[in-house]
Amino acid sequence: MIKADYAKRRETLLSRIGENEIIVLFSGAPVPSSMDECFPFEVNRHFLYLTGLRRENMALLLSRTGGRTKEILFIEQPVPQMERWTGKRVTIREAKEISGCGEVQYIQNLMPRLEWILGREFPEKVWMDCHRESIDSVPFYNQLQAEKLLKLYPAMHLCDIHPVISRMRMNKEAAEIAAYRNAVKLTHQGLNRVLSTLRPGMMEYAVQAEFEYEIKRLGADGVSFPTIVGSGINGCSMHYEFNHSKIEEDSLVLLDLGARVEGYCADISRTYPASGRFTPRQRQYYDLVLRANREIAGFAAPGKTLTELNDRCKAVLAEGLMEMGKISRAEEIGKYFMHGVSHQIGLDTHDAYDRMDRPLEPGMIISDEPGLYIDEECIGIRIEDDLLITAEGCTVLSEGIERTAEEIETIMRGRAEGMEQA
Ligand SMILES: [Mn+2]
Known part of the structure; x- marks a missing residue:
């Protein structure tokens, strides 16, 4: 992998949103093609740009509250029986090493964390990747997650982070x-x-x-x-x-x-x-x-x-x-x-x-x-x-x-x- 300073990119991104706002970005999930097979997995490129990680079922939570910034990376918990079939997953230590992110947790902790933030801390804006290429296209995984969260918290102020990260990537x-x-x-x-x-x-x-x-x-x-x-x-x-x-x-x-x-x-x-x-x-x-x-x-x-x-x-x-x-x-x-x-x-x-x-x-x-x-x-x-x-x-x-x-x-x-x- 290239030696990019992912922590610096996240810092820059956080400086482009306002106080009391959060960013939630998913790496994506495998897309079924037929029977028990999936299309080759393609990671969300914004997620890759900010973490250096290319695997499925991960998420990044960035926040600016109380004058402080915080970042947590969520990864899939390794299941030995699954690894027998599909090979090793990224470990917490590896994820920290690659991304430079100080705090890494398992993905099942994401929803309880969001529940706490949205129900107790009331962020003014929730930034997610809402990009879609055309009206008729199958929605991207990040958009599905945004819809899901918006349904649970209809008053949350959803904003599209796509143009903000895109600007950086240019x-x-x-x-x-x-x-x-x-x-x-x-x-x-x-x-x-x-x-x-x-x-x-x-x-x-x-x-x-x-x-x-x-x-x-x-x-x-x-x-x-x-x-x-x-x-x-x-x-x-x-x-x-x-x-x-x-x-x-x-x-x-x-x-x-x-x-x-x-x-x-x-x-x-x-x-x-x-x-x-x-x-x-x-x-x-x-x-x-x-x-x-x-x-x-x-x-x-x-x-x-x-x-x-x-x-x-x-x-x-x-x-x-x-x-x-x-x-x-x-x-x-x-x-x-x-x-x-x-x-x-x-x-x-x-x-x-x-x-x-x-x-x-x-x-x-x-x-x-x-x-x-x-x-x-x-x-x-x-x-x-x-x-x-x-x-x-x-x-x-x-x-x-x-x-x-x-x-x-x-x-x-x-x-x-x-x-x-x-
Ligand atoms: Mn060309």
Whole structure:
């Protein structure tokens, strides 16, 4: 695990709420998938950010009362019969060591404690994670707990802590940036393996397997998100993840993928020609996307907003498509580029933010991902890098991952020659 100062993060968070207020945050519970199985457990990222712990059935209680702050971490009590099946649980000593939290208790003590606080101390606000992604989505565990508590104490003043912690998470610390660099490095190694194995006739899932084999072999937690390998027309679906088509001769293969290391998600896209050489038409579009990618890397800086980055990207792509005669007015760019060029990245691939239009600050990590999706020519291209905003502008964390057509063709040609010799 990264050596982050979790106690300091909790202290900062407590300084952002008022006197006589409390925060209750849960790590989450396993979500059933079918029969007796559950989806792989994903810890609440705010909980991870504040404790360094990744396991289920834990909670964090932070309070500010009487001019004093207090923090208690609640963990699952080990049950030997259960541990026989599922392995060791975190002990109180380990939980203290990882989180730096002085007081750790078992989770069954949480409700009696809340009963005392809500019934005797009357906090003015109770902050919980009430985030939801869409009206129709299944609620997150923290929201279910908030509803439960609100039903028991209908007069309690519930507030959403999500934007407050999200704001903190936007500015990465040195340890986080170091973990992020590792995630990018492993992603690069995974892409190298893809470049040396990619052939026309391969199935997309086989390309996915090559990437994931390499990053897992090298110690990644896993993938940042489901690996996208879209060849030909599939590259035109932005979040295509079936990866079940055969890669045709002369098609482009769009890869959007990332290794997750110590919780941090690299998010990189590259587009490779299956047969090792771009056709002249593919190359025209490719160089235009690359121009936009480089333009944004030169443009991103403190004070700029993601909206400004997006407008600049659209202007570059529109100008290029007008030169090619593909569109006649800049407004038509939405037909071929239909997503934003940038988002925050961190413990989540599409990382937490408090306001979409917040000006960039040093320490933020964002994506730089222009693309073009030309259905009628079966051409989907995206080139995505991860940028660290600095005082002067930005550093491209993935600068070393080959991106020009020449670099890609040279590597793929070298590989073919190597094979002939072998
Ligand atoms: Mn992205």
